[in-house]
Amino acid sequence: MQRRLTTRQALEMILSEVNPCDSDGEDIELQPDSDSDLSDLSSDEETAPQPKKRARLGTDLTETAKDGTVWREEQVGTRLPFTPIKAYAADGEPTAKARKSILSRLQGFLCFITLDMLHSIQEWTIQHAQETEHVHWFMALPELMAFIAIVILRGLTKVPSLRDCWSANLGNPHIIGTMPRNRFQDIMRHLRFDDRSTRSDRAKTKFAAISSVWGSFVTNCITSYNPGLHITVDEQLFPSKTRCCFLQYIATKPDKVGIKFWVACDLKSKYICNVLPYLGKDPSRPSGERLSENVVMRLMEPFLDKGKNVTTDNFFTSLSLAHKLLSQKTTILRQR
Incomplete structure (x- = not known):
């Protein structure tokens, strides 16, 4: 009992x-x-x-x-101790510098590809053509701008091949009226972005053939637009069959071979805020630091300490990255 x-x-x-x-x-x-x-x-x-x-x-x-x-698993709605971050309140918008300088479509174009960049491309393209084809080969600056306009328009139109852009049935009248196909292909063949004679001095940079113009373009993208609260980070494969040591094969992509870029975009406008080419193992990356963390921190560097949020997939997300971003008043979300 x-x-x-x-x-x-x-x-x-x-x-x-x-x-x-x-x-x-x-x-x-x-x-x-x-x-x-x-x-x-x-x-x-x-x-x-x-x-x-x-x-x-x-x-x-x-x-x-x-x-x-x-x-530790917590119930949804549980109040946890944390230091609140004042979220960025404004929507994405052009910077004051861009609003002041862009008064027409042409000025909008020159905001990203400046006259200095165009003159450099013109100079090195003419130099290559005169060395390899004909001493009197020439390309005027308006012709180079028309060439770039066709490249942009080709990206917006779903035409199977370059030749079809000038065909009677599938061709685009704006492209046909801008430049003959043979002239377009001639410029494409000689197009250069740097002084080839000095490239050996820059051999340590795998992107040496375009690094100068590319760096200016990315800087212009960063300084011309203030992204909103949410910035997305992901990879993009640019289809290419050129011979280079950093060409990537990704079986899950529609075009399986190309150059991979890490891209940060404004969520609402889809504007490219920052972009980095993947060139293989980076010797400047600190030992022990994950590639994914290094990429996100480099892409977000111009936008830290502003109360913004990074949305990305599980390849990039990690606890250590969340701590790094949080220490600089930035939060992170994983894509569903």
């Missing part, structure tokens, strides 16, 4: 260091016998410091990662 003890009796037994196992081998069950006992116990609890509560086994859903990080 079970012997029942009142709360007061049980408490006295514990305080007097009496071992309850010495009580004739009977099971002990704690049960309050009156309201007075409960009130006495409550008053004792108010005066005595309480020991820290321990979670019962099986109720604390935790998981320890390989790096020692302990993850």
Whole structure:
């Protein structure tokens, strides 16, 4: 038969260091016998410091990662201690510099591809053509701009091949009226973005053939637009069959071979805020730093400490990246 003890009796037994196992081998069950006992116990609890509560086994859903990080499952809506970050409130918009300088479509074009960049491309293209084809080969600056306009228009129209852009059935009248096909292909064959004679001095840079013009273009993209709250980061494969050491093969892409770029875009406008080519292993990347973290931090560098958010897929997301971004007033979300 079970012997029942009142709360007061049980408490006295514990305080007097009496071992309850010495009580004739009977099971002990704690049960309050009156309201007075409960009130006495409550008053004792108010005066005595309480020991820290321990979670019962099986109720604390935790998981320890390989790096020692302990993850704990929390109910949706649980309020957790954190330092709030004031979110960026404005929508994406052109910068003051861009709004001041862009008064026409042509000026909008020159905001990204400047006259200095065009003169460099013109100079090195003419130099290559005169060395390899004919000493009197020439290309005027308006002709180069028309060439670039056709390249942009080709990207907007779904025409199977370059030849079809000038065909009677599939051709685009704007392209046909701008430049003959043979002249377009002639410029394409000689198009250069740097002084080839000095390329050996820049051999350490895998992107040396275009790095100068490319760097100016990316800088213009960054300085011409203020992205909104949400910035997305992902990869994009630019189809190419050229011979280079950093060509990538990605079986899941429609065009499986090409040059891979890491791209940061404004979520609403789809504007390219920043972009990096993937050139293989980067010797400047700190030892032990993940490639994904390095890419996100480099792409987001111009936009940190402004209360913005990065949305990306599980390749880029990690706890250490979240801590790095949070330390610079930036948050991160994974794509669903």
